[in-house]
Amino acid sequence: MNKPGQAANGGQRPIDIVKGGMVRRHRAERRFKIYGLSAIVLSLAFLSFLLISIVSQGYSAFQQTYIKLEINFDQNVLSGNLATANYQALVKKALYKLFPDVKGRGDKRHLAKLVSPGASFDLRKMVLADRHIIGTTREVWLPANDDVDMAVKGHYRRDVAESERRLTDKQLAWIDVLEHRQRLEKRFNVTFFTAGDSREPEQAGILGAAMGSFYTLIVTLVLSFPIGVAAAIYLEEFAPTNKWTDLIEVNINNLAAVPSIVFGLLGLAVFLNFFGLPRSAPLVGGLVLTLMTLPTIIIASRAALKSVPPSIREAALGIGSSKMQMVLNHVLPLAMPGMLTGTIIGMAQALGETAPLLMIGMVAFIVDIPAGFTDPATVLPVQIYLWADSPERAFVERTSAAIMVLLAFLIAMNLVAILLRKRFERRW
Amino acid sequence: MLKKVIVSVAILSLVLAAGMANAAGRDYISIVGSSTVYPFATVVAEQFGKSTKFKTPKIESTGSGGGLKLFCAGVGVEHPDITNASRRIKASECARCAKNGVTDVIEVKVGYDGIVLANSKKAKPFNLTRKDIYLALAKQVPDPAGGEKLIPNPYKTWKDVNPSLPAVKIEVLGPPPTSGTRDAFAELAMGGGAKKIKWIKALKKKNKKAFKKIAYTVREDGAYVEAGENDNLIVQKLVANPNALGVFGFSFLDQNTDKIQGSKVDGVSPTFENIAKGTYPVSRPLFFYVKKAHIESIPGMKEYLAEFTSEKAWGNDGYLSEKGMIPMPDKERGKFAEDVKTLSILSCGDLKK
Missing domain, CATH: 3.40.190.10 (Periplasmic binding protein-like II)
Incomplete structure (x- = not known):
């Protein structure tokens, strides 16, 4: 018998072996912790890089340069049909009055280009809303052209030769004069939140795309939530365990991993070509996205149902309730927070999806704000894609701004999911 | 809950019905x-x-x-x-x-629409001919040693193609084959260049398919970089890389004249006036x-x-x-x-x- 604490090999005690390896083990443990920590730091660095680059590019889009003009709502111009009157002439007249020494056709054209071509639509709206302003003179803030806007925001280089700039020397001088006379100002860009798409950056807004996303998600939610929950309840509470239910389960898990473009092709073949539903409609978009989010919702709902302890079910059945009563009155209320969380995450996924919508014609230029489920519409991520592809420089910042809006929606939805979980989740 | 489900199903069928009705007009x-x-x-x-x-x-x-x-x-x-x-x-x-x-x-x-080849303002402007473009970008080019033989494109720098061009690595960013811009570029710029070589031009009359294969196939060894359909992205990459040339539509050059410059093709600059007059060769x-x-x-x-x-x-x-x-x-x-x-x-x- 060895004495306790004395090692068999070479008289070394086990405690010494343990102590000898201690430094190494501590080091290994520290290293292991550092790996994990550096992984987190790295991903945070990427995330913050992404956010910083988007915000630093996009924040300026929330402001737009406006020019204050003294518009004379001339009776002679505004006679006859008010909807088609020459409002551009009013803008030009006001500009020429501001710079009376500008002569020559070319210079006058350059001067007129300082103001957005959309200004005439603003004036038309004013006149149609209130006819009494005809004949009066008013100070009106009108949006500046996108090139002026970019120059004021410092996105254009002023130090290159005149021929290599979008703005001429004279135009830059006029901008400086306007700024000096306090007739040029950066203001909050209301248009960005109230207008549909436009080819003029200063008139483009995201409301059209946001409404398209809204209608699409409504269809998705109305379809995928009840179907998903019903499927989960059946599979979890009623279905026998046999090879058919196994097969169904495997297929649901597979569906969750199918690339979304495949659902788009399916939508094209079934909803558009077979059922003849309209192209570019949120209705079809919602149907396609339903197919995509269903597996996510079913899987989340089943997990939520599984986490309800069997004792609840047994107690309900024990006091004589039917299986349906047990599910509807006892299990479902307890599983609901988990189901809602899964649904919201599925919806957030659907909100950011573009690939399946490409196939059903939702990648389109749509100016009018959709007012229903069958109006042509586009969605937020598609709008971002379309703007990123536009040649006008001012769309660069608007692209980033639209990304910020989309991210805000996603964060809000995920926040709701977290709150629901925190508020209602019960631990057993 | 059950009521909710019934209500949602009812709403949905209404929506679907509305959709069908709307599709009629x-x-x-x-x-x-x-x-x-x-x-x-x-x-x-x-x-x-x-x-x-x-x-x-x-x-x-x-x-x-x-x-x-x-x-x-x-x-x-x-x-x-x-x-x-x-x-x-x-x-x-x-x-x-x-x-x-x-x-x-x-x-x-x-x-x-003009298709332009442009590079960053930080570099010198290029003065290319369509033949230069063809020789620099085709997958197979006529053997420089002579004869009617094709060899895999051996050219590494623009100077190799034409001694009057700078000794800069050939690096062209352009759209992928799915793009119409790419089709037109291959046909007008590369095809136009290939026709400058006599025996290839003669081949066009005899065997159009073979001509197309020789003239329109872009090299795949990294000198031509498929930069996606997004022309804005190509412009950004050109600014970051002064040695590269980019291929895109005229409107993108028009919007970014402070950052990039168009290369002359056959001695003609890609300006609005030259494309309108028809003297700039790569327009469609x-x-x-x-x-x-x-x-x-x-x-x-x-x-x-x-x-x-x-x-x-x-x-x-x-x-x-x-x-x-x-x-x-x-x-x-x-x-x-x-x-x-x-x-x-x-x-x-x-x-x-």
Whole structure:
């Protein structure tokens, strides 16, 4: 018998072996912790890089340069049909009055280009809303052209030769004069939140795309939530365990991993070509996205149902309730927070999806704000894609701004999911 | 919960029913087609929507080929009314249209688009010939040692191609094969260059297919970088990499003249005036095609066509030229405006096979 604490090999005690390896083990443990920590730091660095680059590019889009003009709502111009009157002439007249020494056709054209071509639509709206302003003179803030806007925001280089700039020397001088006379100002860009798409950056807004996303998600939610929950309840509470239910389960898990473009092709073949539903409609978009989010919702709902302890079910059945009563009155209320969380995450996924919508014609230029489920519409991520592809420089910042809006929606939805979980989740 | 489910199902069936009912008629114009014409067609559509009582047309950017496929699928509200194209309709596409009942098609040429090769302002401007472009970018080129033999492209720098060019590595960023810009670039710039070599030109007459393979196949060893369909991205990459050249439409050069410069091709700079005059060699016509059967049934069709073919849109000082489209000469404009007024129909026989 060895004495306790004395090692068999070479008289070394086990405690010494343990102590000898201690430094190494501590080091290994520290290293292991550092790996994990550096992984987190790295991903945070990427995330913050992404956010910083988007915000630093996009924040300026929330402001737009406006020019204050003294518009004379001339009776002679505004006679006859008010909807088609020459409002551009009013803008030009006001500009020429501001710079009376500008002569020559070319210079006058350059001067007129300082103001957005959309200004005439603003004036038309004013006149149609209130006819009494005809004949009066008013100070009106009108949006500046996108090139002026970019120059004021410092996105254009002023130090290159005149021929290599979008703005001429004279135009830059006029901008400086306007700024000096306090007739040029950066203001909050209301248009960005109230207008549909436009080819003029200063008139483009995201409301059209946001409404398209809204209608699409409504269809998705109305379809995928009840179907998903019903499927989960059946599979979890009623279905026998046999090879058919196994097969169904495997297929649901597979569906969750199918690339979304495949659902788009399916939508094209079934909803558009077979059922003849309209192209570019949120209705079809919602149907396609339903197919995509269903597996996510079913899987989340089943997990939520599984986490309800069997004792609840047994107690309900024990006091004589039917299986349906047990599910509807006892299990479902307890599983609901988990189901809602899964649904919201599925919806957030659907909100950011573009690939399946490409196939059903939702990648389109749509100016009018959709007012229903069958109006042509586009969605937020598609709008971002379309703007990123536009040649006008001012769309660069608007692209980033639209990304910020989309991210805000996603964060809000995920926040709701977290709150629901925190508020209602019960631990057993 | 159960009530909720029933209510939602009821709402949904209502929605579906509404959808079916709506599909029966359409009160807006539906346009599909080329991504090159898209920026111009959208401007016209917007102008049309804001200045008339009609709804703004819906425009999808599907590419020229994809657009013609949808356009030729049939007559009826579920099919598009107009398709844009950055090339002329092919005889095969016209036949397909006819087969599906789309017999009366009006062809409208709207203007020209230049394809430019540009680099960063930080570097010196290039002065290329089409032959240089072909030799630098083709997958197989004639053996520099002579003879009618092809070898895999051996050129590494522009100086290798032509001693008058700088000793800079050949690096060209351009669109992928799915793009119409790429097709036109291959045909006009590379094909034009290949024709400068006598025996290849002779081959074109004998064997068109073989010529196309030699002239239009772009090298795949990294000298030509497929930079995606997004031309803005190419511009950004050019600014970051002064040694690279980029291939894209004229409107992107027009918008970024403070950052990039267009290379001369065959001694001609890619300016608005040179493309309009037709002296710049790498330019192509842009078209749209209209279904005559839809002109009466879809509201606003006539007015949209009138807007697109008006002088204030496609004229010399029109708003489309502002967006970078190169207008047609006055006489050609007059002809196509007349075609639109009289609704004269394209005959498939006129297209070359």
